[in-house]
Structure formats: structure tokens, C-alpha cells
Amino acid sequence: MAAREDVVLTRDVNVVMVPDGNTSTLSQGEIVTIHQALGSSYTVVTSYGHMVRIASADADALGKEPPPQQALTEATDPNSIEQNCWDVLRTVYDPEIPVNIVELGLVYYCKVTPKADDASQHHVHIMMTLTAPGCGMGPVIQGDVEKGIRALPGVASVEVEVVLDPPWSRDMMSDVARLQLGLF
Template identity: 45%
Template sequence: MGERYAETESRVLARDCDAVSVPWGRPETLPEGAHALVTQRLGGSITVMCGGNLYRIAERDADALGLEPRAAAPRSAPAEGELDADTVERSAWEVLGTCYDPEIPIDIVNLGLVYGCTAEALPEGGFRLAVRMTLTAPGCGMGTLIADEAREKLLELPGVTEATVELAWDPPWSREMMSEAARLEMGMF
């Protein structure tokens, strides 16, 4: 499900690098020469342990870790004439499956964080997507960043002109909401 790295994936930053602290969600700069342990590389971001703290680094900054930046995985996109609410909604669920919690190598759909996703045709053309999701913990500072990432990716879908991602706390998330595949991946049989 996710790409994990062995503890031997220790890297030295080749340059100063923008990062976001996990779980607080604060922007920070990791200095050139700092040692970083890559813990996961998923959905367009890289999570590293540096100085005893976790940080999320954008894929575009992979070179700072001595890694080749990866292009986003190509998605199958329907032609404009083939778009309807059901097609857009299916594409939206696929895109949401490329968003990851930086601490857990499982996407937000399989984690059970997405409560709903609906597509609505707009009178002026295009579609509005409305997503309702939660987090594994209400105080997680990464929540806004994960929701913003999801919204940005949804707005890249053909025909989507509006997208909202609402963070909800009812019902509260529990491990039972995870897909069977996610529970197996995490060793929660």
C-alpha cells in the first residue's frame, strides 16, 4: 500500500529545505548538512525524521535529500464530453487515494478518514466536489494541510471548477473505519 524505507535510508541534506513539522503543521527550514531518515515517500511528499522530529517535505524538494524528484502518477482522465457527476465522483475518490497522512503510510481513503465525496453539475458548466473528512486525532496540526492538499488535487481534475473539503469530527474516527487492506498493512487483524 505504501512505500516504506529501511532505517538505512539515512540522508544528509544537500541544501536548506522547506519542510512542515509533523504533527504541528508549522513551516520550518531544515538546514544543509542535517541528517534525515526517510520514513515514507507517498502521494507527492516525503516524511523524514530529522533531529528527533518528523517533517514533511514536498516531492519537488527530493533533490535536497539526494533523491530524484518523482512525477505525479498519471491518472486516466475522461474526455470533456464523457464527464458526468458519477465519473467525476469516481475520479475524485481515486485522487483522494493519493493523499496520505505523513505519519501513517496509508492513504486517507483506506484509513477511513473520508466520510463522503459528492459531485454536483453546476448550471454554468463544470462540477463542484464536496468532501467531508476527518482526522485520526482532532488536535492534529496537519489536518488543514491534508485537507488543502486534497482540495488542490481535486481542482486538477478535468471539469472540476469548485472543490470544498470540510473537516468533521462526528462521528469520531476509530480504527474500525480503516479498510481491511489498511488494517492488514498496519498489523491490526
């Protein structure tokens, strides 16, 4: 989303406060400014200057349609499922940074393993980090990853492990991310 947009909330909506990750509710009729509409959420700024995150399931409160589901490759083997996992990971954004978590260099590892009792079902193990230890939005981002991966066909279980070693640094960002953020 390039331009900021002021909207009036059409109903009460649950939000997550950025950057602390606490939950709250905004009331119908409140004016908010859409700051970022990427992935599966909207980052908005309230009339009091608070930044909050609204889930795509609540897009109607903003007068918006939820984003369409991403078309994924039909997957039954671990390699195809892993590709779908990476595609889903590219739809997860830090609410303060308009770059997905893969390009930010936050995802260290994605491993898909067939289940021993049913080879058509798989376990996915993700290792990721955060831009800062103690990031209040960490559990929210982790939840977005888990929810997105769990919804994939052929995935029976998901483990999203947040690690802080090695610590994240700007050097981990892709060239695409650096360009998007004007860091070249």
C-alpha cells in the first residue's frame, strides 16, 4: 500500500497494540489511518497516535475485503510442501516494517518431515528470530507463521521455534529488503 488512507471503523474491532503486543478494542466510529496493508493484517494509527494491528479477518471493520488466499502448488511430497511453507512465510510481515520476514532475514530454517504413521502428512519445523529480543510483537508474528503453515494441505503439525542466537542484524536482510527500506 503506497498511500495512507483515513477510514472510519464500521464496528468495534479487536486489535493488537504495536510494539508491545497487548490486545485492546477500537470502537465503531473511530477514525484510523491505514499505515500498512500487507500480508494478513493491517497496521493502523489511531487518532491518539497509537499504532495497532488489525487482523485480515476484521478487514470489514475498515470497509475492506480480506486479501484473497494465495494460490499454492498442490503438495504431497516434502519438497513441494517446503516450497509452500516458504511462500506462506513471505506473506508474514512485521507490523512496523513493510518487508516480509523472509526478506528481513528472520527465518533461519524450514524443515518438512513426513509423519512416521502417515507419509501423506508432514511435520514442519521453523526456526526464526526477531529483530529485537523481547519484541512484544514476537508472539503475534510467531502465531501468524504457525497459523499460515498449519493451514497448508499435507501439514499435520507445526513447530515454530523463536531463537535469539544468532542475533538478528541488518546484514541478514536480503538486497530486496535493503532496497525497499532505502538502506543502500
